[in-house]
Amino acid sequence: LNSFGDTIWTKTFGTPGNEGFYFIQQTNDLGFIATGFTSSIGNTDVLLVKTDSVGNVQWSKTYGGSVDMEQSYCVQQTFDNGYIIEGVTQSFGVGQDDVYLIKVDSVGNLQWSKTYGGTNYDLRNSVRQTYDGGYILAGQTLSFGAGGDLFLIKTDSVGNLLWSKTYGGPGNEYGSEIQITSDSGYVIVGYTSSFGAGSYDIYLIRTDEVGDTLWTKAY
Numbered sequence: 256l257n258s259f260g261d262t263i264w265t266k267t268f269g270t271p272g273n274e275g276f277y278f279i280q281q282t283n284d285l286g287f288i289a290t291g292f293t294s295s296i297g298n299t300d301v302l303l304v305k306t307d308s309v310g311n312v313q314w315s316k317t318y319g320g321s322v323d324m325e326q327s328y329c330v331q332q333t334f335d336n337g338y339i340i341e342g343v344t345q346s347f348g349v350g351q352d353d354v355y356l357i358k359v360d361s362v363g364n365l366q367w368s369k370t371y372g373g374t375n376y377d378l379r380n381s382v383r384q385t386y387d388g389g390y391i392l393a394g395q396t397l398s399f400g401a402g403g404d405l406f407l408i409k410t411d412s413v414g415n416l417l418w419s420k421t422y423g424g425p426g427n428e429y430g431s432e433i434q435i436t437s438d439s440g441y442v443i444v445g446y447t448s449s450f451g452a453g454s455y456d457i458y459l460i461r462t463d464e465v466g467d468t469l470w471t472k473a474y
Contacts, residue, residue, distance in 0.1 A: 264309055264310055265310075266306070266310035266311075268304055268312065269295075270293070270295035271295070272295035272296075273292075273293070273299075274291065274293045274295065274302060275291045275292055276289045276290065276304075277291045277292075277326070277328045278291070278329045278330055282332050283332060284307075285308045286305060286313065287305070287306045287310070288304070288306075288330055288332065289304045290302065290303050290304075290328075290329070290330040291327060292324070292326040296317065297323075298320075298322065298323045298324060298325075299319070299323050299324030299325060300317040300318060300324075301317060301325045301326060301340060301355070301357065302316075303315065303316045303317075303327070303330065303338065303340060303359070303363055305362075305363065314363055318340070318365065319344070320344065320345075320346020320347055322345045322346040324345055325343065325344045325345070325346060327340050327341060327355075328341060328342055328343075328379065328381075329342075329381050333358070333384050334388065335361075337359055337361050337366065338359050338361075339356070339357070339358055339384060340356070340357040340358075341354070341355070341356055341379045341380075341382035342355045342357070342379065343378055343379065344370055347368075348370035348371070348372055349370075349372065349373065349374060350372045350373055350374050350375055350377055350398060351374075351375060352376045352377060352378060353370040353371065353372035353377055354370060354371040354377050354378070354379045354392065354394065354406075355368065355369075355370055355379075356368065356379075356382070356392065358413075358414065369414035369415075369416075371408055371416060371419070372396065372398055373396070373398025373399055374398055375396075376398070377394070377395070377396045377398050377406065378394045378395045378406075379393070379394035379406075380393060380394045380395075380430060380431050381393045381394070381430065381431065381432045381433045383434065383435055385409070385439070387412075388411075389409060389410050390412075391407070391408070391409050391433055392406075392409075392410075393405070393406070393407055393408075393432070393433035393441075393445070394406050394430050395427075395428065395429040396421060399419070399421050400421030400422075400423060401424060401425060403429075404421040404422060404428050405422040405428040405429060405443065405447075405460065406420075406421055406430065407419060407420045407421075407422070407430065407441070407443065407466050409465075409466065418466060419466075420466035420467075422443075422460055422468065422471070423447065423449055424447070424449025425449055426448030427446075428445060428446070428448075428449060428458055429445045429446050429458075430443045430445040430460075431446070432444050432445070439464040440461065440462050440463045440464050441462045441464075442459070442462075443459070443460045444458070444459050444460075445457075447473055450471075451473030451474065452473075456473045456474060457473065457474040458471070458472075458473055459471065459472045459474070
């Protein structure tokens, strides 16, 4: 779209199976990187598609295992012009759904992948590369905390877990988006049923660089 919302071009991507994108970002070369899922090869796998500036596909890649399913909800271009992909896996890890973090190079070749979580459901929704070259992930865990808590994970540059934190009360909390603040801390937005005035309210958490809470708000 242009700045007034008028259509400049449209594109479709897919096969006779099911495909969907959950996230798109403009890349340094003014093209686009999009991530989501595909079921075109039987199992549901992570789908990553790179286009040029007018939406023509330059390359596409899939990532996953032998079990249905893997999906991705966020992708970010990294300092080395590769990509970090965040999602969920049932093929790898130890739980029913585990956090799935995938690092690829500039043309989508797999460099490494990691899983995080416990024996229950652990879901991620947002990832960012941190100033130290590591990664910060936000989502939800049913394996740790009070049950259905907002889940924050910090890794080093190759995905090794440095620390994790949970936030919430007796209800459900979920982290939808995370941003890095100018002091190397974090701000996370999502929803809560433990705090606030309604069944679900907006949940905002501000932390320092090691995930310790500075303040929380419910709206």
